[in-house]
Amino acid sequence: MAKGLNILYCTSEVMPYSKTGGLADVSNSLPQELNAAGHAVRIITPKYGPLDERRLRIYEIKRLTNIEVPIGDKIAICNIKSSFIVSPKGKVQVFLIENEEYFGKESPYVDAKTGKDYPDNDERFIFFNRAVVQVLGLLGWQPDVIHCNDWQTGLIPAYIKTIYAKDQLLQNVKSIFTIHNIAFQGLFPHSSFLKSGLPENIYNEEGVEYYEKFSMLKAGLVYSDAITTVSENYAKEIATTHEYGMGFEGLLKKRKKDLYGILNGVDYTVWNPERDSIIPFRYTSKELPLKREDKKALCKHFGLEYNAETPMIGIISRLSEQKGFDIIQKAMPELMKEDVQFVLLGSGDKTFQKFFEGVKKKFPKKVGVHFGFSEELAHLIEAGSDMFLMPSKYEPCGLNQMYSLKYGTIPIVRATGGLADTITEYKNGKGNGFVFDKYDSAELMKAIKRALKLYTNREEWIKLIRIAMASDYSWEISAKKYIDLYRSIMKKN
Structure with missing residues (x-):
């Protein structure tokens, strides 16, 4: 039997700690399915706003406090807290990155009062990406694969391939980048790129520049070892036409052999009328x-x-x-x-x-x-x-x-x-x-x-x-496709 993999799942939202859309559901369900298949999975995500830490059983990790993370010419501090997603499929550890300045806000990306993106979203997610890479050496656990999701985690593959390329811990670590929606491109001015600490020689058309802007999405697309998106049909659409690729169709066409469409699954322990604990009346197809x-x-x-x-x-x-x-x-x-x-x-x-x-x-x-x-x-x-x-x-x-x-x-x-x-x-x-x-x-x-x-x-x-x-449409089939993909990229030099 093949040895289980160590998988670090990086996401900007995950139920039950945060949610703005389907990404939070996927980030909860897929790691559980991978864990149930015999792999060691950890999730890492920001800790937003005033969470009920007692109800969610979030605990401090004393050895993971006051970690320094460089942002441009300043140093930001983060603490790592721990929790577990527990379900009939087992339990998955969640690391929550805490920083009051960046993540003390209640909503992950948008100011509820104005309906607009937070003006410091560039710094917030540069901080998150760099913090992930910084803390890897402190977890006492080494991933084989880092699975990143959407622009909010797009810099992680770029860090691994550039400024952390000689880091002994990351030498053999592979990265996968999943596009959940290519319309969200993480676009910021060049001044934001300077805060990232990434080398200036990658700020070009072949690297992270996108029409004179810094694209965190593009960083994930260029530097990850494989790219996935969340259905087979969407994978074809975004690599074919501008209507769907939204300016990235050329790059995706170039990386076509590394682009895979894997349909999201459904967690039927949560979304199933037969066992749904939220609805007033449970039913089956025989009890309509x-x-x-x-x-x-x-x-x-x-x-x-x-x-x-x-x-x-x-x-x-x-x-x-x-x-x-x-x-x-x-x-x-x-x-x-x-x-x-x-x-x-x-x-x-x-x-x-x-x-x-x-x-x-x-x-x-x-x-x-x-x-x-x-x-x-x-x-x-x-x-x-x-x-x-x-x-x-x-x-x-x-x-x-x-x-x-x-x-x-x-x-x-x-x-x-x-x-x-x-x-x-x-x-x-x-x-x-x-x-x-x-x-x-x-x-x-x-x-x-x-x-x-x-x-x-x-x-x-x-x-x-x-x-x-x-x-x-259970996760079992899709999780197996991800596992096969993880194993195939691990064989690449």
Whole structure:
């Protein structure tokens, strides 16, 4: 039997310590699956804001305090704290990097008051990246592979290949960089690059410069030993066209042999109506009347009247054009003519927020909105909705469409990225959802109307629900692909 690997998983957010999106779920689930497969995994992440350290069982590590981290011409100090993610699959140690100046803020990236990125995000994540590399020698544990995620960890591969290249501890360490969304590129001025301590000779087109800016994402793409993204289809899209590659398609084409698409999985210990501890009524595909009870609870939460004949469409999303909200906005007048109810959980673009406030005011018996995020409400929307809307302009992977399948909540999606890899049009008793290709509101409405029409055929709808609930996108298959990739890059010189 092959020897287990030592894997350091670096992420800017991980449940239950922080969350702004799907990255936090993946950062919790994948390390657990790797751990269950016999590998030694540690997660390292910033410790943001005022966490309840007692509830989350976060402890000080006395030997890992007052660690000096250079940032430009100054020295910042960090402490490392420890916690564990414990689940039926075992326990995974989490190292939390603490620094009040950089991470004392409650939200990971964006100031909740202004809705804008923190102005010192460059320093905050230069500090995080450099701190990760600095503390490696102090952990008493050496990774074989460092797995980095998105621009917030993009400098780690660059540090390993440049200023830490002669460090004995890092000589044989390999790095993987996962793109969860290429639109977030970590772009900063040249003055930010100077704070990183990286050698000046890599600030060019072949290195970390991107149209006269410093790109932390590009650092990960150039210097990692392998690049992954979160679905096979998205891996093809970003290496082919500017629309999806967003300026990095040339670089990704050049590194095509090192680029892999590995679909995100679902943690069915968390997202499963049979064992979900958050929803009012648990159910299986043989107990669908209980799903109706969750629909009643969802209606009650939003102050809507329950009607079994009226389909409930749910959305849990960041309010942005990427997620399709411009075409949802255009389709809304026509949608409101249908016998439907519509609930939304999300935050983001204030223009869309204002629009949905107006829709709610105009159709108080049909529409419910909750701006912000609530894990409890997210579970209730998945369980209580009949359909789930994800008309994304692009979607690297998407998790909610896979959660929805397990809850028998039928996805209506645009065929892009991971949505195209996981959802197929229901026709002649085959398929698991409703799909449209062209990104426009008319095509979206056609897909919604196909779903609404099928909903009136109870027998056929239940058949579709059962097909959806039988879908399996567990982490086991994807984790094995990551393990195979880790082993293959370890063989490279």
